[in-house]
Amino acid sequence: MALNSFKHYPLFTFLMFTLTEASSDVPIFLRENCTTIETFISNTTFQFNLITLLSSLSSNATGNTQFYNTTLSGKSSSDTVYGLFLCRGDVPPQLCQQCVLNAIQRLSNQSSDTCKFAKSAIIWYDECLVRYSNRYFFSTVDTRPRMRLRNTANVSDTKSFLRLLYTTLNETADEAANSSNGAKLYATKQAKISGFQTLYCMTQCTPDLSPQDCRRCLSGVIGDLSWCCPGSQGGRVLYPSCNFRYELYPFYRMDSPAPEGIISPTHSTMDKGEAGKKGISSEIATATFVSITVAGLSWVFGS
Ligand SMILES: *[C@@H]1O[C@H](CO)[C@@H](O)[C@H](O)[C@H]1NC(C)=O
Ligand SMILES: *[C@@H]1O[C@H](CO)[C@@H](O)[C@H](O)[C@H]1NC(C)=O
Ligand SMILES: *[C@@H]1O[C@H](CO)[C@@H](O)[C@H](O)[C@H]1NC(C)=O
Ligand SMILES: *[C@@H]1O[C@H](CO)[C@@H](O)[C@H](O)[C@H]1NC(C)=O
Ligand SMILES: *[C@@H]1O[C@H](CO)[C@@H](O)[C@H](O)[C@H]1NC(C)=O
Ligand SMILES: *[C@@H]1O[C@H](CO)[C@@H](O)[C@H](O)[C@H]1NC(C)=O
Ligand SMILES: *[C@@H]1O[C@H](CO)[C@@H](O)[C@H](O)[C@H]1NC(C)=O
Ligand SMILES: *[C@@H]1O[C@H](CO)[C@@H](O)[C@H](O)[C@H]1NC(C)=O
Numbered sequence: 001m002a003l004n005s006f007k008h009y010p011l012f013t014f015l016m017f018t019l020t021e022a023s024s025d026v027p028i029f030l031r032e033n034c035t036t037i038e039t040f041i042s043n044t045t046f047q048f049n050l051i052t053l054l055s056s057l058s059s060n061a062t063g064n065t066q067f068y069n070t071t072l073s074g075k076s077s078s079d080t081v082y083g084l085f086l087c088r089g090d091v092p093p094q095l096c097q098q099c100v101l102n103a104i105q106r107l108s109n110q111s112s113d114t115c116k117f118a119k120s121a122i123i124w125y126d127e128c129l130v131r132y133s134n135r136y137f138f139s140t141v142d143t144r145p146r147m148r149l150r151n152t153a154n155v156s157d158t159k160s161f162l163r164l165l166y167t168t169l170n171e172t173a174d175e176a177a178n179s180s181n182g183a184k185l186y187a188t189k190q191a192k193i194s195g196f197q198t199l200y201c202m203t204q205c206t207p208d209l210s211p212q213d214c215r216r217c218l219s220g221v222i223g224d225l226s227w228c229c230p231g232s233q234g235g236r237v238l239y240p241s242c243n244f245r246y247e248l249y250p251f252y253r254m255d256s257p258a259p260e261g262i263i264s265p266t267h268s269t270m271d272k273g274e275a276g277k278k279g280i281s282s283e284i285a286t287a288t289f290v291s292i293t294v295a296g297l298s299w300v301f302g303s
Helices: 002-010 012-023 045-060 094-108 158-178 211-222 274-275 280-295
Strands: 031-039 068-071 081-087 117-126 128-133 144-153 185-192 198-205 237-238 240-246 297-302
Touching: 031 094, 031 144, 045 068, 045 081, 045 094, 045 128, 081 094, 081 185, 094 128, 158 185, 158 211, 158 240, 185 240, 198 211, 211 237, 211 240
Parallel strands: none
Antiparallel strands: 031 117, 068 081, 081 128, 117 128, 144 237, 144 297, 185 198, 198 240, 237 240
16 A cells, blocks of 8 residues: 555554454464374275264354264274364354364365374364364363463463452353353453453353363363463463463453354353443454464463
């Protein structure tokens, strides 16, 4: 763009640029972990079943479907494949679909080295996760593989911050586990740190877990806070079955409408004044999220 067009509307142009960038909602890849201890052979029934399973997952990522699990049974149990996808509770349908499609494209890519011929795999995006295995894993609390991500900025008063963080994460976990109206096990919560700082927390389980198992899983991830990001201004731990994230900025969508035909989950517990803020303020929140995600995080993985 020519410089003199900025001259007339500098702030406006900057804002438009920022908002356009923010609303271009591209799924953000985080990590994949493929079990290559057990591998399958090309052109076998297992591979055929896996391909069919992945395509059935992607074809079911339509409408308002945020979670879907399926099984491809073979003649022999060694040919059976289980799979699921889960979108983050606040992700709108179209972005959810795109995320699942991207994940499946990546998992299906047999020219990539990491997941080649893996009998089990999990892939995490910011917006969704996709998982398959030759082992039955539905309704099971799985805590491995796990990954952590931390915001490289630190808090100054670690002790009082940690107290508030644990309390708020625990409350968010209680609420996510209790929100099982046949809908998503997902909750967010905010807590005031000071007059000008707010803590934002989010927890989620795969909805095939019982409330008790969801809470147990969340106790596990929250227990990994000291492994993940002690003293950080933000961080997350992701298990296959559940995860948490916290930041000092609003990283989740606060005005997500309850999808039609699904019993409204308690997806947000902010006070009504915050919930009412829509439009530009949430767009700017997204913009902050995107830039900080790209610039401010260090990727750390563990087993
Ligand atoms: C698998 O089948 C395809 C098409 O039938 C063939 O081109 C390919 O060589 C086979 N690969 C192996 C490893 O057998
Ligand atoms: C969803 O997947 C199932 C197999 O699990 C398949 O039979 C069905 O056609 C898929 N639904 C859609 C809408 O594609
Ligand atoms: C989906 O998971 C549930 C357990 O939560 C299980 O009972 C059901 O059989 C699974 N569905 C398919 C199609 O595998
Ligand atoms: C598949 O993986 C290869 C090697 O990593 C990469 O070059 C290619 O772009 C990937 N294809 C798709 C469709 O993602
Ligand atoms: C994948 O997960 C396994 C099991 O937790 C772990 O041992 C391994 O280090 C992980 N691999 C990567 C590349 O993160
Ligand atoms: C935050 O703290 C960690 C460990 O306590 C330290 O390694 C890191 O350099 C700190 N980051 C900043 C930006 O000060
Ligand atoms: C949060 O819950 C864990 C167990 O899940 C417990 O050990 C811890 O004391 C709780 N912390 C607070 C501040 O409630
Ligand atoms: C659900 O909420 C109630 C209080 O409203 C609490 O006593 C209970 O422990 C919660 N259940 C779970 C599984 O967190």
